[in-house]
Amino acid sequence: MDIAYPVGLVVVAASIVIGFTALVREKDDLHRILLTDLAEILALVLIALVATDLAEALILPGLVVGISELMAVSEVYIAKEGLRAPTGPLFRIEVMDSAPGILALILVAYGIVLSGFTGGAIAAVGAVFYFMCRGHTEQFELIETVSGYAWAFWIGAFFIFMFLPAYWFFGVMIAGGAILIKVMAKMSLVGTMRRGGPDV
Amino acid sequence: MMPEFVLGCIILIIGVIAAGFPRPMTYLGRLISLEIPAFGLLLIMLAYDEMLALLTFIGVTAISTFVLVRAIERKEAAE
Numbered sequence: 001m002d003i004a005y006p007v008g009l010v011v012v013a014a015s016i017v018i019g020f021t022a023l024v025r026e027k028d029d030l031h032r033i034l035l036t037d038l039a040e041i042l043a044l045v046l047i048a049l050v051a052t053d054l055a056e057a058l059i060l061p062g063l064v065v066g067i068s069e070l071m072a073v074s075e076v077y078i079a080k081e082g083l084r085a086p087t088g089p090l091f092r093i094e095v096m097d098s099a100p101g102i103l104a105l106i107l108v109a110y111g112i113v114l115s116g117f118t119g120g121a122i123a124a125v126g127a128v129f130y131f132m133c134r135g136h137t138e139q140f141e142l143i144e145t146v147s148g149y150a151w152a153f154w155i156g157a158f159f160i161f162m163f164l165p166a167y168w169f170f171g172v173m174i175a176g177g178a179i180l181i182k183v184m185a186k187m188s189l190v191g192t193m194r195r196g197g198p199d200v
Numbered sequence: 201m202m203p204e205f206v207l208g209c210i211i212l213i214i215g216v217i218a219a220g221f222p223r224p225m226t227y228l229g230r231l232i233s234l235e236i237p238a239f240g241l242l243l244i245m246l247a248y249d250e251m252l253a254l255l256t257f258i259g260v261t262a263i264s265t266f267v268l269v270r271a272i273e274r275k276e277a278a279e
Contacts, residue, residue, distance in 0.1 A: 014213065018216045018220050019220055030271060031225075034231060041234075055250060059256070067264050067267075070267055078271055083274035085274065085277075121255075121263070124259065124263065
């Protein structure tokens with residue numbers, strides 16, 4: 001057997017001890033949320049050490065659960081502390097004025113090439129960055145509708161797998177494209193949290 | 201053992217110490233230090249050819265940074 005796995009386990013065990021020591025000694029809540037992110041990374045290392053397709057299949061839902069947990073916890077923190085959006089002028093970062101167009105274009109194009117859940121996440125980063133930098137005036141009902149239809153197409157692709165297995169490639173293409181649109185539409189809503197919306 | 205695996209383990213340990221006990225104890229400092237163990241994780245994934253997981257992790261990390269920066273921004277504005 002390869003020596004890498006036990007070595008990796010020892011490294012992760014040491015990291016977990018260090019990380020959780022820091023978490024226990026920490027008193028500030030926001031610092032604790034940041035350390036939760038660190039704990040998530042350590043858990044992912046533990047899964048990645050499995051080093052098969054099973055690891056990839058476990059890491060993807062782990063990432064989804066991690067990001068949604070982080071969003072929920074940070075929302076709860078903001079509500080609990082009664083924090084409001086900063087009233088003064090937002091600080092100016094030059095790259096946020098010059099880069100959004102080209103960077104969003106590159107990320108979305110690359111995401112479409114990747115397709116599937118991964119492509120959706122990459123394209124969503126582009127969309128989030130654009131919304132954060134330029135603000136947004138879109139109608140979110142439209143995005144929600146598109147996302148709903150994409151989900152229906154995704155389910156339809158699974159029916160193709162079940163009833164018409166000869167057309168599996170068609171089904172793969174529909175599923176990949178639909179989940180791309182679905183993930184991108186949902187995650188791009190994150191970009192609207194910073195400014196502009198009526199409820200934030 | 202592959203060199204990227206060894207490098208990933210070393211960076212992981214260094215990063216956990218850096219993120220666990222950052223020297224100026226600020227929110228942004230700790231957030232930036234969090235990128236170091238993430239890079240170690242990326243190298244370990246690279247050593248095992250887990251491409252999908254690697255790319256998705258990059259994307260999701262970028263989004264989680266947005267979420268955390270939003271909380272930090274409000275916290276620092278309130279102080």
